[in-house]
Amino acid sequence: MLPGNDTWPASLQALYEQVVAAPREAVLSARPQWAEQLGAWAQRASLDEREMARMATWSRLEAGPRSAGELAFLLSHCGELLWPYSEPPVQLLQRLLVRQGQLVQGLKAEGTDEVLAPLTRQVSAELSKVVLRYLKRHPEALLSLVGGVGCTFDGRVLRFQGDVEVDLKVFLGPEKRLTGRLDQLRMLLPHLREGRYKLVGFIRERASKLPWRECRDILEEKLFQVVTAPDSQAELRGFLGCYAKGKGEARWCTRASLLLARNLEEGGPLAAVENLSELLVYFESPVQGLRGALQALVASLSGAPDIGRHRRVADTCWEHLKPKEEPGLALVLLWVEECLFRWALRQGLEDVFERRNRARERVSGLPVAEVLCWLAEECADLWPRFETERKPGADELAAWRKEVTRRAVKKPVLRKAAMEFFLWCAPDAAASEAELVTLSLVKTSTDRRWLRRLGEHPSTRVRFRVRAIHAWLEAGAEQATGGHTPATLTGALRHLRASGAMTLGGGRTWLRDRDLEELLLGAFSRVERDFSARYPQHCREEEAQLVTRLLEELRHEFESIRSDLGLLLTQGQPVPLELDLRFRRGPEPTGNAQAPGRSGVELMFVLNVEVDGFLKTKRAVLVRARKLEPWGEGQWAPNLRLGREQVDGLLARSEAAYCLFLVPPALRAECWMVPARLVRGLMEAQGSLSSVSREGAQRVARSLSQWLTYDLLGLWSGDDRPEVLSRTERSEEEAPDFVVEISVRKSGK
Numbered sequence: 075m076l077p078g079n080d081t082w083p084a085s086l087q088a089l090y091e092q093v094v095a096a097p098r099e100a101v102l103s104a105r106p107q108w109a110e111q112l113g114a115w116a117q118r119a120s121l122d123e124r125e126m127a128r129m130a131t132w133s134r135l136e137a138g139p140r141s142a143g144e145l146a147f148l149l150s151h152c153g154e155l156l157w158p159y160s161e162p163p164v165q166l167l168q169r170l171l172v173r174q175g176q177l178v179q180g181l182k183a184e185g186t187d188e189v190l191a192p193l194t195r196q197v198s199a200e201l202s203k204v205v206l207r208y209l210k211r212h213p214e215a216l217l218s219l220v221g222g223v224g225c226t227f228d229g230r231v232l233r234f235q236g237d238v239e240v241d242l243k244v245f246l247g248p249e250k251r252l253t254g255r256l257d258q259l260r261m262l263l264p265h266l267r268e269g270r271y272k273l274v275g276f277i278r279e280r281a282s283k284l285p286w287r288e289c290r291d292i293l294e295e296k297l298f299q300v301v302t303a304p305d306s307q308a309e310l311r312g313f314l315g316c317y318a319k320g321k322g323e324a325r326w327c328t329r330a331s332l333l334l335a336r337n338l339e340e341g342g343p344l345a346a347v348e349n350l351s352e353l354l355v356y357f358e359s360p361v362q363g364l365r366g367a368l369q370a371l372v373a374s375l376s377g378a379p380d381i382g383r384h385r386r387v388a389d390t391c392w393e394h395l396k397p398k399e400e401p402g403l404a405l406v407l408l409w410v411e412e413c414l415f416r417w418a419l420r421q422g423l424e425d426v427f428e429r430r431n432r433a434r435e436r437v438s439g440l441p442v443a444e445v446l447c448w449l450a451e452e453c454a455d456l457w458p459r460f461e462t463e464r465k466p467g468a469d470e471l472a473a474w475r476k477e478v479t480r481r482a483v484k485k486p487v488l489r490k491a492a493m494e495f496f497l498w499c500a501p502d503a504a505a506s507e508a509e510l511v512t513l514s515l516v517k518t519s520t521d522r523r524w525l526r527r528l529g530e531h532p533s534t535r536v537r538f539r540v541r542a543i544h545a546w547l548e549a550g551a552e553q554a555t556g557g558h559t560p561a562t563l564t565g566a567l568r569h570l571r572a573s574g575a576m577t578l579g580g581g582r583t584w585l586r587d588r589d590l591e592e593l594l595l596g597a598f599s600r601v602e603r604d605f606s607a608r609y610p611q612h613c614r615e616e617e618a619q620l621v622t623r624l625l626e627e628l629r630h631e632f633e634s635i636r637s638d639l640g641l642l643l644t645q646g647q648p649v650p651l652e653l654d655l656r657f658r659r660g661p662e663p664t665g666n667a668q669a670p671g672r673s674g675v676e677l678m679f680v681l682n683v684e685v686d687g688f689l690k691t692k693r694a695v696l697v698r699a700r701k702l703e704p705w706g707e708g709q710w711a712p713n714l715r716l717g718r719e720q721v722d723g724l725l726a727r728s729e730a731a732y733c734l735f736l737v738p739p740a741l742r743a744e745c746w747m748v749p750a751r752l753v754r755g756l757m758e759a760q761g762s763l764s765s766v767s768r769e770g771a772q773r774v775a776r777s778l779s780q781w782l783t784y785d786l787l788g789l790w791s792g793d794d795r796p797e798v799l800s801r802t803e804r805s806e807e808e809a810p811d812f813v814v815e816i817s818v819r820k821s822g823k
Contacts, residue, residue, distance in 0.1 A: 227269030242259070253289045449478070682818070
């Protein structure tokens, strides 16, 4: 029986027996005759015969000792025998080159180099033909095909061991799948021995001709697959060098910043932290990549930071920061270093003072370096006190604001740096002080322009605080430029009142009690924040389970509110507000009752309000709940699946209809409430019948806690028509999945 694991087709069996029986000294002379017989066979061979010949050829080339005649026949004609009918074998090229070396060694005794040269050239040409055919059919298998073989690039052709050539223009071709093939070439960069920069330039040139809007989503997913993979730093740099247009993608920057903050907070892989840091500093203006990296640092300092990971991110930021051009970012980094210094000091690390001194030396060349270091140290000491019992008094804060203004107000570069720093880094407990000291630093029209630019800052905290300050500036421009700094608690409260950051009595709803409203808003915010934070763990559950969990937590919070109100009141004092929340499941669809196109679950909020001697009303709000689908670890779908017919059905039943989107923490940990009419408009704008974009919904959404407090309980939403209210008593298929009954009874006194 002939060697090998697979049999040859009957039409080729005689030729192969002749090849096996040929003595070594007759191999070179018999090659033309073998080529003629194989060519005649190839002209009349069927597809099944070719597949059988392919399997037999690879079986004999893959393993086992082979005679010189066998190797000469198989290798010099592998272009006719090895067709890419199936998946390519792993390390195909390396195995063929090993067999080529065995062939040359076996025939050296029978001829000189001049005699063997034509055979070697023919074998190399055949190997090139085989590799190129496999690549054209399986372009995603480039690394698998050529793995383990050193290669070079001369600007046009890839050469493996100097002989096997792959013409890239032939490999890429004019097809629309060019993006994937370019990415395969990019993955070859770490394995190149020569011509790396030529290959980067070749890929960049071809990528510049791609329709960017069509391929950027594909490239975005590939980029973040590289970022989260271990030991992928070299591959990441190759990606960044090949796709230069990505330097202007703000969406990539935002996603990288959020992922970096998550990895810092949750102790993610160190390789991912390093890759995300390097990716963020790669972006170019107007994309604020360096600010995105700093935003992740600032956002993750609230808990107990991981010193090692935070230091690595800070080091990357220092390497790419130019303090003379961005003194504000230098101030933020100094403050981050000061916070890490204090944490490291508590843990007893040895190099804390050396690192602190190195950070200060980086800004020593600035004329305002002394003030920057003073501000960073002062704020690192003061701001944590706001969250403890050692909170500073009003007079201390007034004196502190005055000192900050005295040191920073005279130099425009300091005012610019300090405004961004206070609005960005001050914790929520110190937000009022940050806004007040920023107000005192706004002196000129240039300062106002810079403040307006901060309204587009990557940090949500900065954007919201800028809006509050603009409200005050627009209401009292004279006071803003008059140099008046609040010196007393009363003055500070007046500033906050004017800027809209705080209300004094009265409230914003018919409840007419600011304390009650803030109690409700805080309670609902806790539920919403906890639900959103745990969403990644439960995202694969059905909407009905997620909604049940959310409503159950809201019910417990209502009970806690009643308990808290009772504890705050003196004995015998009437309760000013009685709250109750109950919910029940509607009839669950069985069998064919579950429509295949149905998406999400429907809720009906029914609000009963009674005010002694003043008001009694009952209203209903229809809500369609839909969750954001996961796409993988830390990745989410770009669209929220929602059929336009569901939205139209809501609006047909009631104009007081909303969509509730259950999402993971993004810029904030919250759930999104969007009016159904607005969702319908977004779907029309993007020309979609089955989804609404995640970014579009986020831009127009209101948090669930704000909606419950100010829209629902504030009676700004609701439908009191009997035909809408009667749906809660129906049991047919059109009844809502959940009925949520909220009763509010307020004393008229």
